[in-house]
Amino acid sequence: MTDATADALRDLPARPAPTVRVRGYWGSVWNRLRYDYVTLFCLALILVIIGLAIFAPWVAPMDPYKSSMAHRLKPIGYRNYLLGTDEQGRDMLSRLLYGGRVSLTMGILPVGLATIIGGLFGVVAGYFGGAVNMVIMRTMDIFFAFPSVLLAVAISGSLGGGITNQLLTLTVVLIPPLCRVAETATSQVRNMDFVDAARSTGASTASILFTHVLINVMSPVLVYASTLVSVSIILASGLSFLGLGVSPPTADWGLMLSTLRQSIYVQPLVSAIPGIAILITSIAFNLVSDGLRQAMDVRA
Amino acid sequence: MWLYAARRIVLTIPILLGVTIICFALVQIAPGDPIQNLLSPTASAADAARLRAAYGLDQPLPVQYFIWLGKVMVGDLGMSIANNTPVTGEVLHAFMNTIVIALISVVLAFVISMIFGIIAAYRSGKLVDKAITAIAVFGISVPPFWLGVIVVIIFAVNLSWLPATGMGASGSENFSYFRWADFKFAIMPIIALALPPLGIMTRTTRSSVAEILNQDFVQTLRAKGLSEAQVIIHAVRNIMPQAVAMLGLQLGYLIGGSVLVETVFTWPGTGYLLNKAVLTRDIPLLQGTILVLATAFVLINLVVDLAQSMIDPRLKRS
Amino acid sequence: MALPVSSPQATASDPRDRGGPAQPLLIVEAMRKYFPIRAGLLNRQVAEVKAVDDVSFFVIKGETLGIVGESGCGKSTLARLLMHLIPKDQGQLVLDGDLVGEARGVLLNDLRRSLQMVFQDSSSSLNPRLPIEQSIAYGPKVQGASGKSAKAQARALMEKVGLNPNLFGQRYPHELSGGQKQRVNIARALALDPRLLILDEAVSALDKSVEAQVLNLLADLKRQLNLTYIFISHDLHVVRYISDRVLVMYLGQVVEIGPVEAIYDDPKHPYTQALLACRLSMDPEARVDAAPLAGDPPSPVSPPSGCRFHTRCPFVEEVCKAKAPALGDVLKLDPGQHLAACHMVHPGSGHSRAAASAALH
Numbered sequence: 001m002t003d004a005t006a007d008a009l010r011d012l013p014a015r016p017a018p019t020v021r022v023r024g025y026w027g028s029v030w031n032r033l034r035y036d037y038v039t040l041f042c043l044a045l046i047l048v049i050i051g052l053a054i055f056a057p058w059v060a061p062m063d064p065y066k067s068s069m070a071h072r073l074k075p076i077g078y079r080n081y082l083l084g085t086d087e088q089g090r091d092m093l094s095r096l097l098y099g100g101r102v103s104l105t106m107g108i109l110p111v112g113l114a115t116i117i118g119g120l121f122g123v124v125a126g127y128f129g130g131a132v133n134m135v136i137m138r139t140m141d142i143f144f145a146f147p148s149v150l151l152a153v154a155i156s157g158s159l160g161g162g163i164t165n166q167l168l169t170l171t172v173v174l175i176p177p178l179c180r181v182a183e184t185a186t187s188q189v190r191n192m193d194f195v196d197a198a199r200s201t202g203a204s205t206a207s208i209l210f211t212h213v214l215i216n217v218m219s220p221v222l223v224y225a226s227t228l229v230s231v232s233i234i235l236a237s238g239l240s241f242l243g244l245g246v247s248p249p250t251a252d253w254g255l256m257l258s259t260l261r262q263s264i265y266v267q268p269l270v271s272a273i274p275g276i277a278i279l280i281t282s283i284a285f286n287l288v289s290d291g292l293r294q295a296m297d298v299r300a
Numbered sequence: 301m302w303l304y305a306a307r308r309i310v311l312t313i314p315i316l317l318g319v320t321i322i323c324f325a326l327v328q329i330a331p332g333d334p335i336q337n338l339l340s341p342t343a344s345a346a347d348a349a350r351l352r353a354a355y356g357l358d359q360p361l362p363v364q365y366f367i368w369l370g371k372v373m374v375g376d377l378g379m380s381i382a383n384n385t386p387v388t389g390e391v392l393h394a395f396m397n398t399i400v401i402a403l404i405s406v407v408l409a410f411v412i413s414m415i416f417g418i419i420a421a422y423r424s425g426k427l428v429d430k431a432i433t434a435i436a437v438f439g440i441s442v443p444p445f446w447l448g449v450i451v452v453i454i455f456a457v458n459l460s461w462l463p464a465t466g467m468g469a470s471g472s473e474n475f476s477y478f479r480w481a482d483f484k485f486a487i488m489p490i491i492a493l494a495l496p497p498l499g500i501m502t503r504t505t506r507s508s509v510a511e512i513l514n515q516d517f518v519q520t521l522r523a524k525g526l527s528e529a530q531v532i533i534h535a536v537r538n539i540m541p542q543a544v545a546m547l548g549l550q551l552g553y554l555i556g557g558s559v560l561v562e563t564v565f566t567w568p569g570t571g572y573l574l575n576k577a578v579l580t581r582d583i584p585l586l587q588g589t590i591l592v593l594a595t596a597f598v599l600i601n602l603v604v605d606l607a608q609s610m611i612d613p614r615l616k617r618s
Numbered sequence: 619m620a621l622p623v624s625s626p627q628a629t630a631s632d633p634r635d636r637g638g639p640a641q642p643l644l645i646v647e648a649m650r651k652y653f654p655i656r657a658g659l660l661n662r663q664v665a666e667v668k669a670v671d672d673v674s675f676f677v678i679k680g681e682t683l684g685i686v687g688e689s690g691c692g693k694s695t696l697a698r699l700l701m702h703l704i705p706k707d708q709g710q711l712v713l714d715g716d717l718v719g720e721a722r723g724v725l726l727n728d729l730r731r732s733l734q735m736v737f738q739d740s741s742s743s744l745n746p747r748l749p750i751e752q753s754i755a756y757g758p759k760v761q762g763a764s765g766k767s768a769k770a771q772a773r774a775l776m777e778k779v780g781l782n783p784n785l786f787g788q789r790y791p792h793e794l795s796g797g798q799k800q801r802v803n804i805a806r807a808l809a810l811d812p813r814l815l816i817l818d819e820a821v822s823a824l825d826k827s828v829e830a831q832v833l834n835l836l837a838d839l840k841r842q843l844n845l846t847y848i849f850i851s852h853d854l855h856v857v858r859y860i861s862d863r864v865l866v867m868y869l870g871q872v873v874e875i876g877p878v879e880a881i882y883d884d885p886k887h888p889y890t891q892a893l894l895a896c897r898l899s900m901d902p903e904a905r906v907d908a909a910p911l912a913g914d915p916p917s918p919v920s921p922p923s924g925c926r927f928h929t930r931c932p933f934v935e936e937v938c939k940a941k942a943p944a945l946g947d948v949l950k951l952d953p954g955q956h957l958a959a960c961h962m963v964h965p966g967s968g969h970s971r972a973a974a975s976a977a978l979h
Contacts, residue, residue, distance in 0.1 A: 025747055025790070142318030145598045146590075147556025154322075154590045157578040158330040193743035194753070197803075200701050201757035201810060202730040211756065215747040234443045238560045241445055242578055257446055261564070268453040275446030282441040 032295040039291025042284040049281055053100035060094035064251050076269060084270040086256065087263050092270060096277055099251035102163070103278065106236035106245075107229045107285070110167055114174035115225045121175070122182025123217060127190050127209060137183060143176040152235050156244040166245050170232055181224045185217040219296045226289035230282035237278050253278050305606055312602050316595060320372060323591040324365050330583055377588035381580070387588035391570065395592060398562070398569030401486055402554040405493035410547050413498050417505025418532060424510055432502060439499020444557070448492040448564035455488060489565045493558060497550040504546055508539045541612035548604025552597040632844050634732075634813060635679070637715035642676035643814055643846050644700075644733075645949065649673045649709035651692075651699055655919065665919050669695040671870040673709075674948050677814065681953075682840070682847040684861030684878065686854060686893065688915055692870040693850045694738075697818045700848070701735050702726060714813075731761065734807040736800075738819035743803050744791040750802045751776070751787035757809040775805040778842075779835060797828035801835070808839070814846045822851060833860060854893065858882055863953060866890045869918050869926045872945055876956030886958035888931045925961065937961050937968040 033039060052059055061080065067088035076084045084092050125136040143151065152173045159165040189195065190213065198208045237254030239245050246252045248259075256274040264271045359367070371378075377387040420432040455461050463485050512518065512535040521531050555570075562571030570589050577586035650673075652666040670692045677683050685693050698704045700711065711718040711729070718729050737743035744753055754772035759765065773783035779801040791799055800820065807815055817836070821829045833856065839845060851857050857864060857878075864881045866874040866889065874887040885891045915930075916922055922929050928938040938961055945959040961969035 138314070139318075141315055142322060145315050145319050146322070146594050147553045147597055149553075149559060150556030150590060150593055150597075153559050153574055153578065154326055154586070155329070157574070157586050158326040158583065160331055160581075193737040194745045196698070196701075196703050197735070197737060197743060197806060198745075198756060198760075199703060200730055200733075200735055201760045202727045203756070203760040207760060211748075212745050216745070230441055234441075237443055238445060241560060242563065242575055244578060254443075257443075257449070261449055264449060264453050265457055268457055272446075272450060272453065275443060275449065278443050278446065279438075279441055282443070283437060286437055286441050 029295045033291060036291050036295065039288055039295075042287040042291070045284045046281070046288060049100060049284070050104060052097055053104050056094075056097040056101060060091075060097045062091040062094045064090060064094040064098040065249055066090060075267060084267065084273075086260060086270070092273055095251040095256060096253070096273065099253045099256055099274065100277070100281075102246055102250065102252040103233060103237060103254065104281070106166060106170060107233035107281070110170035110174055110232050110236075111225050111228045113167075113171045114178050114228070115221065117171070118175040118178030119182045119217075119221050122179040122184075122221075123186045123209065123213065125179070126183040126186025126217075127205075127213060129187070129190075133183070136179070140176040140179050143172075144180075148173050148231070148235065149238065152239060153242065153244070156239050156242075161244045161247065163246050166236060166239055169239070169244075170235060173235065174228055174232060177228070178221065178225060182217055182221050185220045186213060189213050189216045223289060223293045223296055226292055227286065229289070230285040233278060233282050233285070304609055308602065308605055308609075312598060315598055319594045319598065320369055320591065321365070323587050323594070324368055326587050326590065327583055328361075372591065377591065378584040380585045381582045387585050390585070391573065391589050391592045394568060394570045394573045394589075395596070397567065398555060398558055398571060399596075401489050401493060401567070401569070402551060402558060404486070405490045406497055406547060406551045406554055408490065409494040409498040409501060409550065410543075412494075413501035413505055414536075414543065416498075416502045418509050418536065420502070420506040421509035421513060422532070429506075432506070436499040436502040436506075439495045439497075439502070441499075442495060443560075444492055444496050445560035445564050447495055448488070448561050451488045451491055452564070486567075489561055489567050492561045492564070493554055496557075497554065501543075501546055501550060505539065505543065508542055509535055512538050541608050544611065545604055545608050548600055548607070552600045555600070556593050556597055632813075635714070639679060641679075641715045642712075643679045643714055644848075645676040645710075645712035646700065647674050647710040647712070647949065649696065649699055649711075650707045651695055651704065652707055668870045668918050668921060670699060671921075673867075673870070673872055675865055675872060675875060676949060677846055677848060678863075678953055679813075680844070680846055681862040682849055682860050684857035684864040685848060685850045685867060686852065686857050686864060687867035688893075689852060690915060690918070691867045692918070693852075693867055694818055695870075696867075697735060697816050697848070697850055700816060701733060702729065731810045732813045733816065734810055734812040734814075735816040735818060736803050736807045736820040738822060741791075741799075744799060744806075746791050749788045749790060750794070751783065753791075753802065754806045754809050757806065761810060771809060772805070775808055776802075778808070778839070779805045781805070795828075796824055797832060800824060800832055804832075804835070804839070808843065811843075812845070814848065816848045816850070818850045819852070820849075821856060822853060829856070836860070866893070869915060869921050871926060872948065872959070873927065874956075874958040874960075875945070875948060875951075876958075877954055880956040884956075886956065886963050887927075887960045888933055888962075889927045890958070892930075925959075933962060933969075933971060935961075935969050941968075943967065 067090050068085070072085060072087060086092055086095065121136050121140075125133040146154065152169050155172055156165060156169040159169065195208060195212055198212050203211075236245065237252075237257065240252050240254030241258040243258070245255055248255070253274040257271075257278075260267075260271040260274065375388050377391065379385065380387050380390060383390070416432045416435070420429040423429050456463065513531075518531060518535065521534055526534075558567075558569060559571035559574050561567070562569045563575040566572060570593055574586065574589050576582070577589060649670055651670040652668050654663040655665045655667060656662065657664045673692075673696060675683070685696070687693055695704070699706050699709075713729055713732055719726060744750065748756075751769065751772050754775055755765075755768040758768040758771050763771065773787060776783040776786060781798060781801055786794070786798070786802075791802075794802065803820070820836075821832050824832060836847070837860070840847060847860070849857060849860055861878045863876065864874075864878050865872055866881070866887065868889050874881065874885070874890045881890060882894065885894055916926070922939075924940050925931070925938040925943050928934045931938065941961070943959045943961045943964060946957045948957060951957060961967035962971045965972055
């Protein structure tokens with residue numbers, strides 16, 4: 001290059017610096033999810049189901065508690081009973097919508113509570129290691145000695161039925177697996193050099209945990225927690241099925257399934273409806289968590 | 301490897317102790333006076349006092365625990381409130397009914413899931429893969445007790461092929477899995493029990509076979525001129541230790557998780573017993589059944605770990 | 619103690635200087651770290667890995683001390699001990715005349731500011747969920763800077779290491795190349811305005827051309843910021859290029875220390891000789907065919923008796939197996955001096971070659 005061209009180049013008006021499109025971690029996760037139509041569909045479905053449950057009083061065509069001896073166990077499409085009636089002549093559709101409130105709460109709330117409590121124990125165990133880890137993880141191991149259904153029946157069976165006890169039971173059952181996932185993720189992050197780099201700046205443990213550890217532990221824990229929502233819904237409906245959930249007049253998918261079981265000879269299709277609701281919801285949650293796992297690139 | 305086995309066995313002891321602590325705690329968390337939970341409502345005050353002394357309920361909690369543990373060690377799980385019979389006998393009898401159908405279900409699910417998983421991984425992305433994945437997702441998402449209700453509707457109500465519930469006229473005493481008239485009663489519980497583990501194991505097999513097929517040594521095998529069938533045999537041999545672990549875990553889950561399915565089919569196993577205990581608030585029966593099932597679960601896991609260490613060459617050496 | 623003969627830069631102008639130019643910036647005395655090995659039925663401690671075993675040396679202000687040795691010789695453990703990232707079993711650190719960790723001496727926080735480390739593995743040394751500007755600004759924030767001034771500092775440092783803050787500030791580590799990540803690592807280490815930088819295999823994972831750029835950057839920064847380096851590497855060429863003095867480690871111990879020319883031109887310890895013979899020569903005719911160092915180093919769990927190198931040494935004699943050779947008093951040495959822990963260089967040690975090489979320097 002001659003001096004003349006170099007000068008000419010220097011005289012060119014400075015081009016504006018190229019703007020860098022910055023897409024953070026969540027941005028790139030969303031970008032991958034955007035083209036995953038199955039996951040998006042299931043996500044939309046879940047939002048619809050949740051919306052219907054929240055707005056049940058406005059959406060439901062009839063009073064879910066109004067029974068009628070004359071209209072017991074009517075088939076699907078009978079008069080204005082879109083999904084037929086149950087063994088007490090109550091409108092199935094309305095009960096289904098109301099029932100979603102309890103069933104979805106029992107799917108989501110215990111997972112949320114267990115994620116916070118189990119995640120906290122797991123992060124502490126994973127970060128501090130040593131004796132702290134021993135005490136926490138060996139305690140969790142004892143709970144792992146029970147298959148989840150058995151543990152749920154054991155605790156719920158002793159505590160007795162009712163919505164609070166059910167919530168408590170499910171939370172206790174879900175804490176150990178979440179704790180273990182959080183512990184594994186944390187001890188992996190803990191051994192990374194950037195944590196040592198942070199320690200060598202003289203940062204406090206709390207600061208390191210919040211700035212460097214939690215942010216990295218979050219995605220595997222959240223992905224795992226999302227797989228537990230459907231587990232929790234099925235467990236909750238199972239407990240209700242055994243009579244360990246809400247008390248009878250209240251609508252709940254598991255309880256509806258249990259009471260309608262006596263009627264399978266009369267109205268097999270109507271009796272199967274609450275199960276279909278559970279099945280669809282749980283498939284939707286499972287597929288969404290599969291999609292999330294792929295988008296967040298978390299190994300199983 | 302012997303060291304590993306010895307260590308694994310030693311590590312099981314504290315877990316089992318922990319299990320007994322939780323089972324002991326079950327009586328404590330139950331609302332009301334523990335003595336009321338242990339006693340039938342018709343019992344007299346004298347009975348209550350006698351029991352209180354027998355259980356050492358006037359002692360501090362840790363002492364109570366050791367008294368109880370001592371009884372458990374010699375096989376005394378207390379008396380059932382409903383029947384006033386020893387819990388131990390009742391549980392062990394029911395346990396046999398549970399473990400047999402659990403075993404049949406899990407082996408059935410295992411064989412099918414291996415075939416499904418291998419085909420799906422091999423035809424990854426194809427229609428077969430999608431169909432198998434759909435079955436697996438269904439298996440994982442379906443509430444097993446509802447599935448029980450559905451198979452009853454189909455096979456018992458609509459088609460009248462199979463009996464809906466129970467263990468047949470002869471009852472569980474004379475039940476034989478080798479007699480068709482009896483075995484018919486077991487078919488539907490087996491289907492309902494097998495589907496969830498089928499879903500989970502199919503997914504696991506699919507992903508581990510797919511991972512193996514992506515590895516360099518598989519390319520080498522193909523380059524060496526091995527047929528695809530031989531390549532698959534190599535891949536399967538590689539996932540065997542993992543598959544055995546999976547099988548054991550699922551068996552454990554079925555033993556503990558059969559509560560609902562057994563209730564649907566009134567199959568007289570431990571699950572049915574648990575349901576009965578819950579309904580009648582028979583806490584000793586609940587406690588005893590759970591203790592036996594959890595212990596079985598722990599022991600199955602132990603056996604599986606030991607079996608895995610024997611067939612996995614990597615663990616064998618360490 | 620003697621005046622440093624080869625103090626490359628004058629340090630008198632540095633306001634952080636307390637001990638004067640003659641005071642070494644860092645004195646490491648009898649540092650020791652054993653890692654327990656647990657095994658058996660009850661997980662009892664059955665042995666120890668002697669990762670760092672009585673290591674003593676000092677670093678003069680403004681110099682670059684190279685530390686070389688095979689992988690597993692304890693180099694990285696030593697670096698982490700100096701940074702207080704793992705607790706030491708025994709030993710002392712003296713920073714510019716003040717004992718670290720003692721009540722009246724230098725507090726750990728001061729040490730942290732004076733001593734920073736650049737890590738080896740660029741994939742795990744940066745938080746994947748933090749934009750790099752925030753990674754650099756983290757240290758100053760921890761030390762009490764406001765968010766705004768920490769950010770300004772981070773951007774200034776990015777300029778200094780050759781990264782345009784407008785272009786790179788908001789990027790995440792996975793969007794950077796290996797060389798760029800290492801520049802960020804250096805910027806982060808500089809954010810607390812340290813006096814001594816420990817570079818643990820800081821350029822080892824880079825391509826040769828990028829490595830050269832980063833080495834030049836390190837040389838520039840050292841001049842501009844009045845830094846002192848401890849440069850840990852297994853790459854003998856790089857160490858020769860950047861170091862003023864070199865320390866050779868073998869199985870957790872110092873076997874030879876001296877000025878870079880002395881070590882490279884006239885290695886005294888047979889281990890150093892073997893290491894240097896292993897180097898690939900630029901001249902294809904001069905390349906070695908036979909491996910001068912046979913086999914793996916012995917396990918640091920049960921190091922050989924006497925001289926730890928005797929199992930692989932071509933000059934091994936009875937005295938080597940019986941008695942460990944002393945290095946000499948490294949803390950009293952003149953920085954221009956050359957010491958080796960080998961019976962052959964100690965007159966009267968009983969080794970047949972000892973008499974022939976009666977004195978060093």
